[in-house]
Amino acid sequence: MVQGDWNCCECNTDIKELPFNPRNTDDLKCRECMQKGRPERETFEGEWNCSKCNADITVLPFNPEDTSTITCKECYLKEKSERRQSKMVEGEWTCKDCNGAITSLPFNPRDPESVACRDCFAK
Numbered sequence: 066m067v068q069g070d071w072n073c074c075e076c077n078t079d080i081k082e083l084p085f086n087p088r089n090t091d092d093l094k095c096r097e098c099m100q101k102g103r104p105e106r107e108t109f110e111g112e113w114n115c116s117k118c119n120a121d122i123t124v125l126p127f128n129p130e131d132t133s134t135i136t137c138k139e140c141y142l143k144e145k146s147e148r149r150q151s152k153m154v155e156g157e158w159t160c161k162d163c164n165g166a167i168t169s170l171p172f173n174p175r176d177p178e179s180v181a182c183r184d185c186f187a188k
């Protein structure tokens with residue numbers, strides 16, 4: 066840390082130390098203002114490969130610690146939707162079309178009277 070006596074150009078807070086020696090002391094920002102001004106989503110550039118489909122990955126929204134488990138956006142989204150699908154809701158419903166019993170659904174039905182079984186739903 067570099068010790069000094071500066072002022073934040075935005076909120077005028079005293080700045081006593083900085084992680085670097087400022088060249089331009091007129092537009093220094095305190096830690097809080099610096100964090101505020103930072104874009105919300107940082108991206109990291111690099112050369113990785115998707116662990117699922119082996120596609121090239123050049124940008125990631127995070128800095129990967131374990132590069133062997135990186136997935137590209139497509140695989141990531143696919144996995145996410147698969148995970149969502151595996152979250153089945155257990156219950157006892159009757160199919161509105163074929164009257165078959167339904168014991169699990171991928172969602173909690175708002176209207177239990179209009180539930181269709183997987184077969185009828187696919188039709």
Ligand SMILES: [Zn+2]
Nearest residue numbers: 073076095098
């Ligand atoms: Zn400030």
Ligand SMILES: [Zn+2]
Nearest residue numbers: 115118137140
């Ligand atoms: Zn992939």
Ligand SMILES: [Zn+2]
Nearest residue numbers: 160163182185
């Ligand atoms: Zn049915």
